[in-house]
Amino acid sequence: xxxxxxxxxxxxxxxxxxxxxxxxxxxxxxxxxxxxxxxxxxxxxxxxxxxxxxxxxxxxxxxxxxxxxxxxxxxxxxxxxxxxxxxxxxxxxxxxxxxxxxxxxxxxxxxxxxxxxxxxxxxxxxxxxxxxxxxxxxxxxxxxxxxxxxx
Numbered sequence: 001x002x003x004x005x006x007x008x009x010x011x012x013x014x015x016x017x018x019x020x021x022x023x024x025x026x027x028x029x030x031x032x033x034x035x036x037x038x039x040x041x042x043x044x045x046x047x048x049x050x051x052x053x054x055x056x057x058x059x060x061x062x063x064x065x066x067x068x069x070x071x072x073x074x075x076x077x078x079x080x081x082x083x084x085x086x087x088x089x090x091x092x093x094x095x096x097x098x099x100x101x102x103x104x105x106x107x108x109x110x111x112x113x114x115x116x117x118x119x120x121x122x123x124x125x126x127x128x129x130x131x132x133x134x135x136x137x138x139x140x141x142x143x144x145x146x147x148x149x150x151x
Contacts, residue, residue: 006074010067017059018052020093024100025051031104062092 025048029039039047065088073081 003074006070009070010063013066014059014063017062018055020096021055021058022048022052028104062096065092 029044029047066085069081069085069088
C-alpha cells in the first residue's frame with residue numbers, strides 16, 4: 001500500500017465509523033418517540049451536534065487498529081493483514097451493535113444512556129437476564145443483527 005492509499009483508507013475508515021454512529025441518534029429518537037416527541041428542532045440539532053463530538057472521538061479510537069495494520073502493510077504486504085482487518089471490523093461492528101441494542105432498550109428503564117452502571121450487572125449476567133422477557137431479548141438481538149448487517 002502506498003502512502004496516498006494509506007491516507008485514503010484511514011480517512012474512509014474514520015468517516016465510515018462517524019456515519020455508523022450518526023445513524024444511531026435518529027434511530028434512538030424514533031425508538032423512544034414517547035420520550036422524545038416533545039423535543040424541538042433546535043434540541044434535535046443540538047443533540048446531533050453534541051453527539052458528533054463524541055462520535056468523532058470514538059471513531060478515532062476505532063480507527064487506530066486499521067490504521068496500524070494499514071501502516072504495516074506499506075512495508076510488509078501479506079494476505080493475513082487483510083484477514084486481520086476483516087476480523088477486526090467484524091468484531092468492532094458486532095460490539096458497537098450490541099452496545100447500541102442494549103443501550104436503546106435500557107434507556108426505557110434507566111432514563112439515562114448506557115454507562116459503567118452496566119458493568120455492575122455484567123458481574124452476574126444470569127441475574128441480569130432473569131428480568132428480561134424472552135420476547136424483548138429476541139427483539140433486541142434482531143435489532144442488533146440488522147443494525148450490524150446494514151453497517
